[in-house]
Amino acid sequence: MITDVSVIVGREASLRGRAGAAVGSARAILRSNAPAAQVARFVSHYGQMSIAMVLGMYLPVWGILLSALGLSHRVSGSPEASALVMTAEMVFGMAAWMCIRRHTWRHTVEMSAGMSASTVVAAAASLAGLLPHTAVNSGPVQILMWGGMLAAMLVRWRHYTQYGHHSHGANQKAAA
Numbered sequence: 001m002i003t004d005v006s007v008i009v010g011r012e013a014s015l016r017g018r019a020g021a022a023v024g025s026a027r028a029i030l031r032s033n034a035p036a037a038q039v040a041r042f043v044s045h046y047g048q049m050s051i052a053m054v055l056g057m058y059l060p061v062w063g064i065l066l067s068a069l070g071l072s073h074r075v076s077g078s079p080e081a082s083a084l085v086m087t088a089e090m091v092f093g094m095a096a097w098m099c100i101r102r103h104t105w106r107h108t109v110e111m112s113a114g115m116s117a118s119t120v121v122a123a124a125a126s127l128a129g130l131l132p133h134t135a136v137n138s139g140p141v142q143i144l145m146w147g148g149m150l151a152a153m154l155v156r157w158r159h160y161t162q163y164g165h166h167s168h169g170a171n172q173k174a175a176a
């Protein structure tokens with residue numbers, strides 16, 4: 001009987017050992033520059049950016065700020081102005097999160113530019129009478145916004161995928 005118990009305990013321990021090893025190797029893969037880890041890091045940054053953008057958009061300060069400046073009516077009355085304000089809110093959220101994650105200013109500015117380019121161009125074209133007023137809030141412009149952000153990241157694939165390159169200015173300096 002005693003040996004039976006010890007066999008069960010032994011099995012449990014080996015199962016636990018195996019689970020621990022699996023977690024350990026998963027961690028090792030994530031800390032490596034294996035293709036899967038690079039893609040995971042890339043997707044993770046894109047996801048973080050999207051969340052930060054949406055959070056930036058819903059921060060209650062903007063509405064308060066606009067009404068304090070007496071601009072609420074003007075902004076809500078103009079599709080171009082509201083689209084630009086919305087883009088600015090999203091850029092704020094995204095840039096703030098990239099600052100916290102200690103990305104360089106160059107990468108933060110590139111991502112902000114990639115993200116807002118389509119809206120800025122559409123707003124300018126719409127104000128110039130080249131596009132209808134609804135264009136600035138249309139689906140294609142929004143798709144271009146997400147695509148522009150993706151393009152800014154793809155251009156800097158190494159920065160967003162290499163372990164130790166992703167964040168932490170110190171690591172980056174050490175690697176350089």
Ligand SMILES: [Cu+2]
Pocket residue numbers: 045049094098111
């Ligand atoms: Cu980013």
